[in-house]
Amino acid sequence: MLTVENLRKSFGGVIAMNDVTLHFDAGSLTAVIGPNGAGKTTFFNLITGAFPPDAGRVLLGGEDIAGLRAPDIMRRGIGRAFQIASIFPSFTVREAILGAVNARRRWYARVGRRFPLAEAHAQADEVMELVGLSARAEARSGTLSHGDQKLLDIALALALEPRVLLLDEPTAGMGPEERWQMMETVHQLWQRKHMTLIFIEHDMDIVFKYAQTIRVLSYGKVLAEGQPADVRRNAQVIEAYLGAHYRAGDA
Amino acid sequence: MPKSPLTRDLLFALGALALLAVLPLVFPGKAFSDFVIRLSAFAIFATSLNLLIGYGGMVSFGHGLFYGLGAYSFALLMQKAGASIPAAFALTILINGGVAAVIGAICIRLKEIYFSFLTLAFQMLLHSLIIAWTSVTGGDQGLTGGLPRPPFLGIRLDDPHQLYLFCCTVLVVSLLLMRHLVQSPFGYTLRMIRDNPRRAEFLGIRVWRVRLLAFVVAGIFGGVGGMLISLFVSSAYPDFAYWTVSGEGVFMILLGGMSVFLGPAAGAGILLLLNDLVTRFTEHYSLVLGIVILLFALGLRRGVLGFAADLWAKRAATARVAASQARPAA
């Protein structure tokens, strides 16, 4: 579904992405891990068109999208949620999601009728229910708790009906119990929607419980990839990132 | 039975128009109808500016450009080209829209303060053009010679009463159109862009295009305001394009409320009242206005009553603290 080939990007003199080649199968659930500064968010940024790569290709369903700008890429079926929830504070939850649905359906520039368009409601309701925000539908986004804001961020991405969903540290800033709840929600919506889901995560317990496959990045290069069991035995990964604690057998 | 929002707005508009039509019977005399006509021009202008500032998050310091451009285009078309009023109206709208598209395309790519100042710079460029091009615009005297008011569709705008009704109608229709735009999906997308342009891009929205369209629409309605004032004074003056028009527009918006659709219109009313009141007593209107603006910006942001309440609460708290300190330690 999603393949990056020889992806390269530098900022000033710093090489953030160093000839990375990765593939993500359709419908897979992959975790991207690695130490801070490894280039994980840069990776997301390159795929979604926040800035263009210096070299390399990004193939979405076979089409090379490298170099396209964000709006054009998002329209081709990628959805993205951010590490720090990026939402529309003055909108209610329902309004925000309706707005995202409008964007998806290209209705967002229509002037003939009033917002919200009746056709958008069904999809918005479904998305709210998928992330579990239906109860908070009329709350103003700016007043939501941190966790709910992250859910809303994901909901906005879901409204785009993406083939590929990128979640940047979905559990960032959450307490232990909340993390598991969030990941459970993510897992469930992945199962229901069958999209290709890629998430960046630092909490190894969560990674090893939920991820089908793992990609490890370090210093802008791919350090390892594969099944969780293999990755946690990989000596390089342990040295660079996991530490002795996660050697095979430890939970 | 709940009415659709569109119907509600239409009914409200019709009611307002009916009220405005009837009021001259209660307040006969030129002062009142003159006030309302001037209010129409400013209310349309301020509301159009709020499309950019309040709904779009684009703080333009140079919106007065379209006010002046509208006034001069309309006046020149009427005076020099002998156009009929509807034709002049339509052409002015086209001119304003075209200029807005070009200027918007240049300015919108900039962020924040650069956008603000560049719009202002363009406005002053127009102002200089008006002053310099004496042969066409009459320079700093303004257009002399008055405006013809040929009848159209049976309407005679040289009759003050018909002029009054015409301006009220233009006011209500303009506000209604802008209201509809703001409440449409386009309007909500504009607000999304205001709240978080980056996120909007990541939803597949072409932010630049939406902003440009908003800028053009705002420019067109700003010009409509200019047309009304030009009709009213039967001329056009360089002052209409001077930066103070933009400044007053911003103040009207803040005075009346940025987040309420009719806020700018209300602010326009308040400011005009202030103007009329002050000029009755002194010619130093700028001084008084400046002081009022300062008071507003520095303290009265929550309105006069809010300020008073805050002051009261502070005094009460200080009194309590002083009282407790005066008591000897238990």
Next chain:
Amino acid sequence: MLLFLVAAGLSLIFGTLKVTNFMHGSLYMLGAYFAYTLYNLSGSYAVAVVGSALGVGLFALIFERLFMSRVYGADVLMQLLVCYGFILILDDAVKIIWGAEFLSMGMPAAFQRPPVMLAGGVLPVFYVFLIGVTLLVAAVLAYVITKTRVGKIVRAAAINPTMTSALGINTAVVFGGVFALGGLLAGLGGALAVPVRSLVSGMGFSILIESFIVTVIGGMGSVAGALVGALLIGLVRSFGTIGFPLFTEGVMFLFMTIVLIVKPSGLFGKER
């Protein structure tokens, strides 16, 4: 060259306080009017220049402490309003105190000499003086900002006010000082303008726009940029007087637009 002084002040204030001093033109105007009065009172142009520069600097300091500092954190709209209010007040105040007609001072005796021959062209003595003063100021500014401890503190406060304040430096003093300096420069510009321009209420505004164009071209926060920008604009102006006067404005705009499109932070500016 006067443009450089005013623009440098604006640029400094923006670079350090991250605030656009929208009423900067009014400080220029005050400088001119102060100088006019001081010259008439004292008969000495030197006194007039120094006096008005200091006076405007002081005024700017008071303005910053009492008014601007309250809206630092607020919306740019509020900052705009505070400045706008002051412009209105000052414009009218000037009218009340000095009258609404155009005033002019004429060339002070010291400069009533035959013009100087320079590189094949003729330059009035006063203009030579202006250029000299401007270059001197530019040099002093550059030195102070880059070499002295005061300059370092100012730069530090610009980059990170919280940290600087945590290090024990009184940021209020720094901000007030920079604003006063910016005002002093503008006032100096105004004072120097008096022999060659006529005074009228509202004269500050056009120079504000030009200063802004200069700082945009040269880069906000950069004194060198302000110098280059002012030179460019000066060149454009002298060519413009040959043709249609509007041409000058148009070319200035063209320059500014090109710079904004190609390098938005200006020729010498840093990325914001």
